[in-house]
Amino acid sequence: MEGRKILASPRRCSRHRVLAGKRQRVECVNSVKKLQRREITSKGNRAFSMSSSQERFRYIHLQEEFDTHDPKEHWFMELHFLKKRSKIIEIVAARDIVFALAQSGVCAAFSRETNKRICFLNISPDEVIRSLFYNKNNDSLITVSVYASDNFSSLKCRTTRIEYIRRGKPDGGFALFESESLKWPGFVEFDDVNGKVLTYSAQDGIYKVFDLKNYTLLYSISDEHVQEIKISPGIMLLIFARASGHVPLKILSIEDGTVLKAFNHLLHRNKKVDFIEQFNEKLLVKQENENLQILDVRNSELTEVSRTEFMTPSAFIFLYENQLFLTFRNGTVAVWNFRGELVTSFEDHMLWHPDCNTNNIYITSDQDLIISYCKADPDDSSVEGKVGSINISNILTGKCLAKIHANDSNVIVNKNKPNKNKRPRFRNTVADALEDITALFYDEERNEIYTGNRQGLVHVWSN
Template identity: 80%
Template sequence: MCGIQSRYIRRGQPDAGFALFESESLKWPGFVEFDDVNGKVLTYSAQDSIYKVFDLKNYTMLYSISDKNVQEIKISPGIMLLIFTKVGGHVPLKILSIEDGTVLKSFSHLLHRNKKVDFIEQFNEKLLVKQENENLQILDVRNSELTEVSKNEFMTPSAFIFLYENQLFLTFRNRTVAVWNFRGELVTSFEDHLLWHPDCNTNNIYITSDQDLIISYCKADSDDPLSEGNGSINISNILTGKCLAKIRASNGFPVEKQCSCCDVECGCRSKVQSSSSRIRSTVAEALEDITALFYDEERNEIYTGNRYGLVHVWSN
């Protein structure tokens, strides 16, 4: 794995990065997760069932967790939730300090014995538990206070994003986005934010640091004559659901494109000479098959990457 700064991407120098986690076996189902809230990196080696926590500043390993009964780890500000293999009618859980791995609390949550667990999520002191065809349970782990939300109102999402500043959380289901609070109430539905990927690829979603805007790769308007085969980049207000702006094919202006394919016919409708070459493309071409999206809040620029290995920079 390679770390690279955005200035090298802009210069067309993808080889200017540096190697990360060379000692780790991160092949699927192993993974690496960057946690900028806590300044940590979590890796998992499926080969030996070991989780490791690194410092995001210098990539120094801080501690490891070796327990084959750990099914999943959820990260919140300051803490980690360890979810263990289900035992009979309950699931064992541990809350650890993110800084040094100290166990802060061990407890179990009762489950319906014969029902599949859809998800268990941790948000600060709140534990969200949903089983198949059952109500959503929101448990306060400090005082064991339990709130339930009807299964007809809250259907199992494909992904979550927690908004720590606003004490809210986003859910993604069937290309739609919704905002909830921890009383189980729906706060926001979005008027024009239909996601491109039906399974919610969160690589194509960016939440601003103030947690007031969501920027996503979305389905383009059906009335856009240039929208066939590509999407749009939509910017919406999280608290109101209003669409504030969008980049779509009919905007028509050219954008700068950089390619890392290097001396191959890459399918981007032009021959790429090297990793540092720059060519011009239409907005429609740049909006095709986007696989990653990032917003640089300091420079007010959106970076997108697509399946052809191209990086586009959208600048105001």
């Protein structure tokens, strides 16, 4: 679903650039299939799609619980904070394996076939894992870590085949980008949309683009005046140091780094730039207390949206399939088109985390649903203020199609018969599991939602 940028910083503060993954379409080979594709579309069957989505989540319930904290298994870790229970900050699922990363830096892999922990992915006693990325191109998991022996100063990447992890052999992988010095303010960014990896070595000021399939170096960009790089399908936007009345920009081919267009965008003097974002041929520019500008870089056509209608969001998600984009501001979500028109406002979808932590939301690959951890209905007196809900909403209509909340009669717990010789299957009740969720992931193949909380527990919601 997303591209992920991880900054090289001694402190745990990952920066994420979210890109809703583009679906792979199989080209039709005959007229019958062309007609089928034209007639059977998500728009033409929107009512059916919404009904199907509601059924998909109607009887979802708390089915399983995993724990990332195990003092018996953490004995070999040198760092004291790795041995402590801490909240889940990231969940990734691949091939019936659920990976859960705790804020401490411990990462555990659990099997949905056996419902048991397979292994911990920390292979060094002083390793602190910072982030995860599932590389579907070669069915492997990339871990980005820092190490105490290096004073947590630089990022180290490692790729491990999912099959090795399934066998309980997390040390069967190999290191990536060893030639790169990824010290602060260096970074590594994984771009699933284009199948590329972007690294920045602050030591020599060079950006490098690698192939995500085999990690071969494709080309380098060396320019000390580059301030930021934004990735969009097929292209990269290079943002240079701002001049007095404009900002120099270049658009490059993501495949070989060829310059496709170089131009200057005029700016209001003495006003800071809130953001510059690129979406295909559209450039979005917003300055402090100014209107949003949407520039078509092909023909220089400019559209402006009033600053009172479009206020600076805290985050974006671009929907490449639907030619729309989501904005997040103060816990609310809105959908816009590139004519600057508000398409959708969501009903009953106030995010629990107002800063839009992207690990707490999920956009489906069809880009029709958003699954989020939300605040419970304020009019519902039966739910305590510390308990939220998992909301499933239609992106194009804003309608809430389904909700998992503590007092829903459809939300039940699979309980085993009491056995005093075994630990309880669930440490948490449904209400406990819905309290202060810190990470969320939806497995589209299994139709399961995975959530993590502050206790380091991972809960499986399934029907």
